Amino acid sequence: MADIYSIVTSQQLSYEQKVVALAHAAEDTLSVLPMPERTKYYFEKGVICNLNEGNAPYRPRYIMPDYAKAVRQGVKFLQLDPPQNFDELLTFLQVLYRHVPSITTYPVFLGDLDALIEPFITDLSDEEVKRKLRLFLIYLDRTITDSFCHANLGPQATRAGRLIMEVDRELEQAVPNLTLKYDPAITPDDFAEQAIYTSLCVANPAICNDVLNRNTYDRYGISSCYNILPIAGGSYTLTRLVLPKLAALTDDKEHFLKQLLPEAMRCMADYMSARIRFIVEESGFFESHFLATEGLVERDRFVAMFGLVGLAEAANHFANGKKYGTDAEADAVAEQIMETITAFVNEYECPYCEIANHRLLLHAQVGIDTDYGITSGIRIPVGDEPESIYDHLRHSSRFHRFIPTGCSDILPFDITGKQNPAAVLDIIKGAFSLGQKYIAFYASDSDLVRITGYLVKRSEIDKWNSGQAVLQNTTQLGAPTYASAHLANRKVRGV
Amino acid sequence: MALVRKIIPQSTVDGPGNRTAVFLQGCNIRCAYCHNPETQAIHDAEAREMSVEEVMAEVRKGIPFIRGITVSGGECMLQAAFLTELFAAVRGLSVETGHPLTCLIDSNGTIPFAHHPELMAYCDGVMLDVKAWDADVYHRLTLSPDNEVVKENLRWLLQHDKLTEVRIVCLPQQAVVTTDVADNLRHIADVFAEAGKRVPVRLLRFRPYGVVGELADTPSTSDTEMSDYASLAQSLGLF
Numbered sequence: 001m002a003d004i005y006s007i008v009t010s011q012q013l014s015y016e017q018k019v020v021a022l023a024h025a026a027e028d029t030l031s032v033l034p035m036p037e038r039t040k041y042y043f044e045k046g047v048i049c050n051l052n053e054g055n056a057p058y059r060p061r062y063i064m065p066d067y068a069k070a071v072r073q074g075v076k077f078l079q080l081d082p083p084q085n086f087d088e089l090l091t092f093l094q095v096l097y098r099h100v101p102s103i104t105t106y107p108v109f110l111g112d113l114d115a116l117i118e119p120f121i122t123d124l125s126d127e128e129v130k131r132k133l134r135l136f137l138i139y140l141d142r143t144i145t146d147s148f149c150h151a152n153l154g155p156q157a158t159r160a161g162r163l164i165m166e167v168d169r170e171l172e173q174a175v176p177n178l179t180l181k182y183d184p185a186i187t188p189d190d191f192a193e194q195a196i197y198t199s200l201c202v203a204n205p206a207i208c209n210d211v212l213n214r215n216t217y218d219r220y221g222i223s224s225c226y227n228i229l230p231i232a233g234g235s236y237t238l239t240r241l242v243l244p245k246l247a248a249l250t251d252d253k254e255h256f257l258k259q260l261l262p263e264a265m266r267c268m269a270d271y272m273s274a275r276i277r278f279i280v281e282e283s284g285f286f287e288s289h290f291l292a293t294e295g296l297v298e299r300d301r302f303v304a305m306f307g308l309v310g311l312a313e314a315a316n317h318f319a320n321g322k323k324y325g326t327d328a329e330a331d332a333v334a335e336q337i338m339e340t341i342t343a344f345v346n347e348y349e350c351p352y353c354e355i356a357n358h359r360l361l362l363h364a365q366v367g368i369d370t371d372y373g374i375t376s377g378i379r380i381p382v383g384d385e386p387e388s389i390y391d392h393l394r395h396s397s398r399f400h401r402f403i404p405t406g407c408s409d410i411l412p413f414d415i416t417g418k419q420n421p422a423a424v425l426d427i428i429k430g431a432f433s434l435g436q437k438y439i440a441f442y443a444s445d446s447d448l449v450r451i452t453g454y455l456v457k458r459s460e461i462d463k464w465n466s467g468q469a470v471l472q473n474t475t476q477l478g479a480p481t482y483a484s485a486h487l488a489n490r491k492v493r494g495v
Numbered sequence: 496m497a498l499v500r501k502i503i504p505q506s507t508v509d510g511p512g513n514r515t516a517v518f519l520q521g522c523n524i525r526c527a528y529c530h531n532p533e534t535q536a537i538h539d540a541e542a543r544e545m546s547v548e549e550v551m552a553e554v555r556k557g558i559p560f561i562r563g564i565t566v567s568g569g570e571c572m573l574q575a576a577f578l579t580e581l582f583a584a585v586r587g588l589s590v591e592t593g594h595p596l597t598c599l600i601d602s603n604g605t606i607p608f609a610h611h612p613e614l615m616a617y618c619d620g621v622m623l624d625v626k627a628w629d630a631d632v633y634h635r636l637t638l639s640p641d642n643e644v645v646k647e648n649l650r651w652l653l654q655h656d657k658l659t660e661v662r663i664v665c666l667p668q669q670a671v672v673t674t675d676v677a678d679n680l681r682h683i684a685d686v687f688a689e690a691g692k693r694v695p696v697r698l699l700r701f702r703p704y705g706v707v708g709e710l711a712d713t714p715s716t717s718d719t720e721m722s723d724y725a726s727l728a729q730s731l732g733l734f
Contacts, residue, residue: 390557422511426512426560
């Protein structure tokens, strides 16, 4: 109750943030999920973490509506007919986004924005399109006040895509995140270079390896912090295994690999299965929500993300002082851990995950604000990066292959990269050809900075740290993470 | 063997895309604005004798992230025989790995490329410094007797489609040593017109970093001067 009182009386939370926090507090008064003794133990040790998903899930964590279908057929529940022109389209999307639920209460996926827009702008001049886009994007940034929100571009070059990037460079906003799906055989170099140039100006878009990700399902999109999920579906849940906390329970690697890890994974998988069952069987979401009843999402297109965090620290724990990222012995331990985890998820059968062949899917979870000394997913800790960016990316490629639902690297580049985006593209092409799946970067002097995946303005962090309210929820998460994960010390890659 | 000053595995300022840049020790001219004068001496304790294989080991580390290599200096054409072997090895590596690599030369143009047909067969292009057009101005800047060979190289490379770009360092007009950039641009435009071909002309701003001698305290060329040169270049059809 003290918590609720402090939410109600906070001067650092905006009105909307209070409402969301109160809803969370209310949900957490329930306990409808089974919590066996060992599961409870691993929760208490911080080994299993449900990422504040709440005790009684009443919607899937991440929802990826089929916006193209919505535009074709309209949305009856929202009394929206199929849009006939660009103005109608933008209003249509604004209304629809407002009603897409998620863990954050804001939509985490806005669709393939360029492809949605392209057919509606053929009769309009660039200036007209940009004027309307500017208003549309400002509306999104100021109302979706949470940067775990993602729109996709590419892999085809489109006029809409170019104009979105031009406006993005002008506006310098944290929302929406953009990702370019990139395939060197489809995406022309000049389009990719424009994306890189834009990213070195405003830390957006990130670049997704379309070749390696597109066969994960029939149709995929990127949402939130780089989740690779089925369109017209999503993910019921993301629970994570905090590997360093589990490693801390033993100094014996065999004990870790043969006993603790399998037991903790089983507890977590059972817990995730219980969450899935509750959403599907009890919450009524798929029976009643218009996205489901109008076919904009389909129940059998949802997956469940089995998150991992801190592979580096766990490997280092058993590597006799050697460092993950630069030393073969530590990397070999990490590979053993990944193989053990992969073997488990390949074996374990979970309910209601038809599109994933009834399997939980691994995800390199990027961390949360309260993590300390725990590196995102399978990344190399800040400060331990290899001297050569080439070695860094080769290392990523080796570990990305284990992760189907999202893993990524974030690299700050020296500002001279802006003068030669083609050089950055060469590096990306090389990395993608080796198996690197997703890369985000920003210029070392940019106000917009990527925290663990989402964007925050350094100037807004300063405002929050000085005790003022800020519009974006993610600034509140980013401020402590920027400091505790030493992100200012990420190795700047000079190009 | 060659005397190598430095290898930069990832360079974005030595030709198109991301390249491994190899800087050879030793130069045959003494530009007043040289920003790495430590590479001028033919021998230097900090430079290292390296074989083609040793340099190739470094190039190999860049695959598949680089588009090719650029050899610069000093004046790398002083070690032309080494370049021929190195470029042949790079060609071999391309075939072996299936990753296409180009070989570029960054040169002051004082050594005739026409005399090195085997090297030029392996070389994808030259980035040529045309420092000044007038021979006296050129002499004052570089202490080299004249620039006839540079001009011949400009024509020859253009004719043989081996010119990647022309580079001009723009000094402030007020500097104690300076050049006539406008005159230089006009003559280059004439050569392009005669040949019926053209390549990018890159205007580089003089900066005093690393410079020793009489220009050490000269400030960087102003934005105004740079944009005047850029407009002139544009009006001459150079880009």
